[in-house]
Amino acid sequence: MKTPIPEALKRVMVTEDAAQEAAAQIAVDYTGGANLATLTINPDLVPPEALEGYRVRAAIQAALEPLRKYNRAVTRRYGSYDHEQALFKSGIEQAAREIEQLVHLTPTGEAVPELAEVAKAAAVQDALLADDFPEVEGLRSIGLRTLQAVRDATDAELREAPGVGVKRLEAIRAALE
Known part of the structure; x- marks a missing residue:
């Protein structure tokens, strides 16, 4: 064919x-x-x-x-x-x-599961913030739109988001785990 x-x-x-x-x-x-x-x-x-x-x-x-x-x-x-x-x-x-x-990328035989795992990890890493994520609107307003971006942000950067205080910061960090 x-x-x-x-x-x-x-x-x-x-x-x-x-x-x-x-x-x-x-x-x-x-x-x-x-x-x-x-x-x-x-x-x-x-x-x-x-x-x-x-x-x-x-x-x-x-x-x-x-x-x-x-x-x-x-x-x-x-x-x-x-x-x-x-x-x-x-x-x-x-x-x-x-x-x-x-x-x-030309996966063959044994490489396919490995590539699938990499793709799965990348999808989780770069997943967009869900609408029910703690203080999602505030995080989006400062340009943090993915889980990885929030994960990489410092506490000080996260506190710059509207509505994020000490308790909400704890909730955000807990949601990442």
């Missing part, structure tokens, strides 16, 4: 340019709304077994393009703020790195 090509990879066009200095260059065309990526490789520098990895990187960039497009629209409408743009750029780069790591 033939494996279907993922939609994201269908939006990647590969071209070769032996004159280019870089091994590969990725350009995303967002003008037509399809977010097509052009991957230009230097065949002398990219071995055939590495091509699929470059295609995945190009597909990731194309998939993240709608976020960049939204950022451009907001910037045009409300102006650009250096700090926020730096945060946006950092966030996009981190997302691309993390997505690529996930894509390249």
